[in-house]
């Protein structure tokens with residue numbers, strides 16, 4: 059079967075979350091032709107679920123803030139294995155990217171003097187998150203989506219990319235199928251931007267939707283790109299734990315930003331018991347000071363509930379393991395207590411956290427203005443991803459760019475809340491810009507028909523098998539294994555066990571069979587996603603084995619301390635010619651003296 | 663553990679009309695209709711098609727008609743339904759079927775393309791930014807809560823029964839237009855479009871859209887009626903018209 063390119067673009071963007079949309083806007087603005095592919099309908103990508111806000115040092119609520127403080131906060135949060143250049147660009151450019159959204163119709167919450175209001179969030183020294191109640195992601199995606207509508211970008215909704223094509227060394231296009239009919243399409247492009255988001259579905263308890271199967275990570279990896287930092291997974295401290303069907307759904311950090319506190323079953327605010335040394339100077343001495351901080355008292359320091367997510371998640375884990383958890387295996391998150399401080403507390407909570415109020419009321423029959431919530435850690439974000447050039451976002455494959463959650467570097471070992479949404483618009487823009495520049499300077503690469511045929515045959519194999527493994531079951535077993543063996547607390551033995559199990563899941567996946575037709579067939583879709591989850595899970599497990607220390611989102615019981623030597627490199631995974639995964643260490647680039655100095659200055 | 667029966671609409675291959683099939687499955691505390699659909703998918707009907715993303719009422723993907731009422735499957739708790747009877751789950755009927763619970767909602771995206779885009783006034787400050795008071799954006803923020811679930815479009819009789827898809831943009835896009843018209847920075851004039859190609863006159867304020875909106879947006883009272891008033895003031899009110907003539 060000779061395949062021909064159904065569509066040809068200058069720039070092809072894969073993913074319509076914040077990063078993909080922003081990249082498409084930028085590329086289209088330069089006049090090149092742009093195609094945009096996404097698995098769901100437009101406006102439904104994961105970005106829509108983001109709640110708390112986007113971080114940008116606009117200094118509206120505290121004029122001591124500046125890009126330098128944001129940069130230092132990001133590096134400290136990432137435990138200094140971040141790509142310093144990305145952290146620098148992000149801190150410098152985020153304010154302009156946020157303001158631009160306002161010019162495109164976004165309506166952020168306002169300060170008293172009519173500017174964009176900014177809220178406190180974990181790890182950020184000053185109130186820095188531009189927000190819209192607790193539905194900031196919706197505002198971001200809708201603004202970008204609506205803006206894209208008028209730019210002549212061709213959108214292919216409900217299409218899933220299954221293979222990345224190369225022409226010699228460079229990226230040349232992709233093979234995709236449409237979910238509606240199950241037909242295959244080839245997209246040829248001079249430059250491709252990967253913006254496929256995260257991989258939370260590799261774990262059982264997650265805040266991520268079905269889309270978060272690490273497709274971009276896996277597609278790039280299989281095409282030969284480097285992935286880095288895959289051991290760094292962010293377990294968000296506060297996911298819902300009850301009822302079982304909503305386990306993992308996120309409870310925004312904004313609850314703690316507005317004064318919510320964590321308590322164990324004994325009623326103790328356990329976060330005061332364990333404050334890491336490098337955060338002591340910035341942390342409140344007592345509950346009273348913490349409360350004042352949440353009420354924007356500039357002389358107060360933040361409460362320990364707003365320490366970085368990795369730390370808070372581990373503290374919660376410890377309380378639960380020590381038998382001091384809540385009835386359903388979490389701890390208590392209490393915002394209702396603020397009625398002791400504010401006269402109109404219930405109304406205040408509903409105004410500041412409307413979707414949290416709604417979510418608990420409707421899904422858990424619980425009124426957060428009167429009753430503490432039960433929360434526990436949930437897999438939330440992957441710091442690791444496609445290795446990119448900081449300025450251009452180009453991966454190690456020429457012509458393949460990556461932005462947003464599927465790219466790595468800015469976050470290091472741990473992402474600060476709010477730094478993702480700003481990352482999407484800062485680096486989405488850069489990826490779109492550099493991809494367009496490359497496309498203008500390039501000829502259309504050739505599409506390899508043989509590779510197209512192989513990709514299609516591979517994708518259809520589950521239909522030919524008649525009977526075989528149930529793909530849903532393999533996926534569930536994989537999620538159980540990753541959750542229990544490569545989760546919040548890791549050990550060498552368990553991770554080796556995970557690698558062994560993954561080999562078995564790989565074999566089962568190769569025997570997976572589906573019934574029915576190609577039209578909107580969820581079983582088939584699960585089969586296809588499974589390959590990506592398997593590759594990503596293996597990269598996570600092998601990278602985590604390589605890093606024999608604890609840092610940020612990666613905590614090892616057998617190596618519980620941070621080790622200086624491990625601060626000098628990123629762990630990288632790359633596919634070998636024989637299909638096996640090679641793990642190596644890539645030295646971190648040397649940071650310029652000015653940036654080092656900024657970090658030192660901000661340490662007090 | 664108890665059981666419940668779900669009477670789910672299944673289409674035939676090729677999108678032809680199908681029929682209901684009953685699936686009985688185990689249920690547990692806190693489950694929503696979407697969980698039941700997923701369980702049935704994993705255990706009994708691998709190829710059952712439905713859309714979902716967030717499972718928390720934030721993305722507007724999982725719209726369906728449950729026991730005849732347009733709702734989000736992920737926000738419909740089983741303990742709010744009568745489980746002594748089979749729970750019927752069917753696709754939104756106003757839109758063409760694709761498969762099972764999935765419908766073709768592309769008309770909505772096309773409608774949006776035809777609406778006038780946001781056109782802000784010149785920035786207020788030299789740094790290119792604007793000043794807006796919270797109280798002046800509250801109303802617009804209500805409309806911008808919309809998750810584009812299209813349940814209001816599904817229930818509106820002008821679209822559902824009279825199929826005025828060519829002449830009427832529906833409650834979702836009247837709300838969208840209201841958000842732009844009431845945006846403190848916007849300068850475009852959408853009233854002629856509203857009156858003509860957007861067909862605001864077709865709405866006879868039955869408020870069915872407001873009743874199904876999962877975001878509790880006051881679609882009729884806060885968006886449609888004020889827009890209707892503006893249209894009337896401009897095009898039908900003789901005093902206003904005269905005034906305009908005098909003002910040139």
Ligand SMILES: Cc1cc2nc3c(=O)[nH]c(=O)nc-3n(C[C@H](O)[C@H](O)[C@H](O)COP(=O)(O)OP(=O)(O)OC[C@H]3O[C@@H](n4cnc5c(N)ncnc54)[C@H](O)[C@@H]3O)c2cc1C
Pocket residue numbers: 072073074075076077078095096097098103104105106107108109110111112113194195217218219220253254255256265266269273274308438439461462463464475476477478479480482
């Ligand atoms: C509940 C929740 C709350 C959050 N809150 C915040 C917050 O307050 N602040 C913050 O900064 N961050 C927050 N985050 C994180 C942030 O939302 C995400 O990291 C970010 O939205 C990811 O954006 P993205 O553009 O990289 O990808 P996504 O928004 O995940 O979009 C990925 C896109 O890629 C497409 N895609 C994927 N695979 C394929 C394929 N094979 N073929 C075609 N298309 C494909 C998908 O369809 C989708 O369109 C939150 C996350 C969650 C889950």
Ligand code: SF4
Pocket residue numbers: 817818819820832833864865866867868869870871872882886
């Ligand atoms: S109020 Fe108007 S828009 Fe809403 S359902 Fe009734 S006729 Fe349709």
Ligand code: SF4
Pocket residue numbers: 722807808809810811812813814815833834837871874875876877878879881
């Ligand atoms: S207005 Fe309400 S019902 Fe209509 S699409 Fe938006 S959220 Fe859904």
Ligand code: FES
Pocket residue numbers: 713714715716717718719720721722723724725734735736737
């Ligand atoms: S799955 Fe997002 S609204 Fe139901």
